[in-house]
Amino acid sequence: MSVAKPxxxxxxxxxxxxxLARALRSSGFSDRIIGCGYREPSxxxxxxxxxxxxxxxxxxxxxxxxxxxxxxxxxxTVSDLLETILPMADGxxxxxxxxxxxxxxxxxxxxxxxxxxxxxxxxxxxxxxxxRSGVEASDVSLFVNHxxxxxxxxxxxxxxxxxxxxMWEATxxxxxxxxxxxxxxxxxxxxxxxxxxxxxLVDALAAAPNxxxxxxxxxxxxxxxTRIASSDPVMWRDIALANRDALLVAIDHFGAHLxxxxxxxxxxDSQALQNTFSRAKQARDHFADILVARSQGK
Amino acid sequence: MSVAKPxxxxxxxxxxxxxLARALRSSGFSDRIIGCGYREPSxxxxxxxxxxxxxxxxxxxxxxxxxxxxxxxxxxTVSDLLETILPMADGxxxxxxxxxxxxxxxxxxxxxxxxxxxxxxxxxxxxxxxxRSGVEASDVSLFVNHxxxxxxxxxxxxxxxxxxxxMWEATxxxxxxxxxxxxxxxxxxxxxxxxxxxxxLVDALAAAPNxxxxxxxxxxxxxxxTRIASSDPVMWRDIALANRDALLVAIDHFGAHLxxxxxxxxxxDSQALQNTFSRAKQARDHFADILVARSQGK
Numbered sequence: 001m002s003v004a005k006p007x008x009x010x011x012x013x014x015x016x017x018x019x020l021a022r023a024l025r026s027s028g029f030s031d032r033i034i035g036c037g038y039r040e041p042s043x044x045x046x047x048x049x050x051x052x053x054x055x056x057x058x059x060x061x062x063x064x065x066x067x068x069x070x071x072x073x074x075x076x077t078v079s080d081l082l083e084t085i086l087p088m089a090d091g092x093x094x095x096x097x098x099x100x101x102x103x104x105x106x107x108x109x110x111x112x113x114x115x116x117x118x119x120x121x122x123x124x125x126x127x128x129x130x131x132r133s134g135v136e137a138s139d140v141s142l143f144v145n146h147x148x149x150x151x152x153x154x155x156x157x158x159x160x161x162x163x164x165x166x167m168w169e170a171t172x173x174x175x176x177x178x179x180x181x182x183x184x185x186x187x188x189x190x191x192x193x194x195x196x197x198x199x200x201l202v203d204a205l206a207a208a209p210n211x212x213x214x215x216x217x218x219x220x221x222x223x224x225x226t227r228i229a230s231s232d233p234v235m236w237r238d239i240a241l242a243n244r245d246a247l248l249v250a251i252d253h254f255g256a257h258l259x260x261x262x263x264x265x266x267x268x269d270s271q272a273l274q275n276t277f278s279r280a281k282q283a284r285d286h287f288a289d290i291l292v293a294r295s296q297g298k
Numbered sequence: 299m300s301v302a303k304p305x306x307x308x309x310x311x312x313x314x315x316x317x318l319a320r321a322l323r324s325s326g327f328s329d330r331i332i333g334c335g336y337r338e339p340s341x342x343x344x345x346x347x348x349x350x351x352x353x354x355x356x357x358x359x360x361x362x363x364x365x366x367x368x369x370x371x372x373x374x375t376v377s378d379l380l381e382t383i384l385p386m387a388d389g390x391x392x393x394x395x396x397x398x399x400x401x402x403x404x405x406x407x408x409x410x411x412x413x414x415x416x417x418x419x420x421x422x423x424x425x426x427x428x429x430r431s432g433v434e435a436s437d438v439s440l441f442v443n444h445x446x447x448x449x450x451x452x453x454x455x456x457x458x459x460x461x462x463x464x465m466w467e468a469t470x471x472x473x474x475x476x477x478x479x480x481x482x483x484x485x486x487x488x489x490x491x492x493x494x495x496x497x498x499l500v501d502a503l504a505a506a507p508n509x510x511x512x513x514x515x516x517x518x519x520x521x522x523x524t525r526i527a528s529s530d531p532v533m534w535r536d537i538a539l540a541n542r543d544a545l546l547v548a549i550d551h552f553g554a555h556l557x558x559x560x561x562x563x564x565x566x567d568s569q570a571l572q573n574t575f576s577r578a579k580q581a582r583d584h585f586a587d588i589l590v591a592r593s594q595g596k
Contacts, residue, residue: 147515190503216474217425217485217488244564265546281527
């Protein structure tokens, strides 16, 4: 971990993995970036685009060459990968990190496989994405001014945590530490629950007797509100499964507030409605200000 | 109603009223557009901007001069206005229409005040808006390729319905007829329920113990999903009150689907989650195609 220019292996060369590879090369963080995965066409394309220096389909070989191994596979696949990789990566092995949307299930896998938190496994999650996917959509500036959450554990080697932090800082991201449970609760609230609500709303309306009129008459507000219901169903199925407990808490918290508002509507309680809507507007306007400031790098 | 160039009175000169006035002048539908309302500065500004030809603060005078009277006041105010205006507008009076988001409460007011549906009261609702408001934000092309829903009643004079239809077609809008109950159910589903969900989500998250981390870590998907929670709380309070019954049905329909999905998450029912998310994505992608086609005037 004292390597000046670490060799980075990106396992899974899609939007996130490809963007990370581009940013690490562009920033000079690494001079040797190896792609690894099961889909050779993506790796071949990454090589042609100059995003990676070489690639291998052999995970064991990739692990043996890496200073940093970044697991950029889908949420549930990362769990399977940890089962394969952790036994290969002993004390001299690479620092391992990931980009998956849920952290608790991966910690559980690691504890089960290794018996304790591996010193050099530092879980992480960049809060960045795009409606596009695949290595072709990768973007050197995808992470600039975006948050990356790291969830270091007491068993982690501080030098491993520092290296993962340096890697993300090299992409232009702002790195934030959080414990695993807080991460999963926060992501359930801000991302997984909204996806569940958007999917549920669109599915409920499609099942309504007047669904034709509904979709013919909906407009821009509905388009924005439901945009995330066009996300990949398999990816979101896996996230819902991986973050089950935190997602249930978030759904129930939301459900309780919805029940309260429903009662206010039923009672025609003008003041309660105005109070709720006003509080929400104030919080949402504050959030919008945060986002604007962040996009300006403040 | 055989007037070649009807005199149009816009009662309430804000975003919608101002945009309508601009479009009716620009299209040549009317050569005389009168503004009316309680806020003289808006009317004065409309005169300066050349949006209206004259204005009056006197509703009775406005009614007496109008061939078409368009009520562009907020939802609950329109109901009060009908109480004032309907007794003034006898058989020789103007055709009256409105732009409010809910129709059932206005029909109820009209029935109560007039004892039957007034022949020349044609309720309507343009599905168009903007995050901006006020006459300064008015836009001659606000309605181009947007839907306007008219809810003609059996008691309506067909010539009055035709005139209101011609007026909206002159703005570039596509006019759709719908019965009052369907309109209110469709708008509850596509607009009022999403606003309730967005307000509820933001309010619930603001009340959560980790709300600071939540708003710091939320990103673009959350911004789009919650944009409508920045809407005017008073306007949405009034819409919720005016469309109470249809909104309760929509909330309950949504709530039942959310409960089903929650159960699937709790059971880790992978297939049920994937089926729901896939159906929703398909419906949402179909809706996005409709919107794109409509924006191209197809």
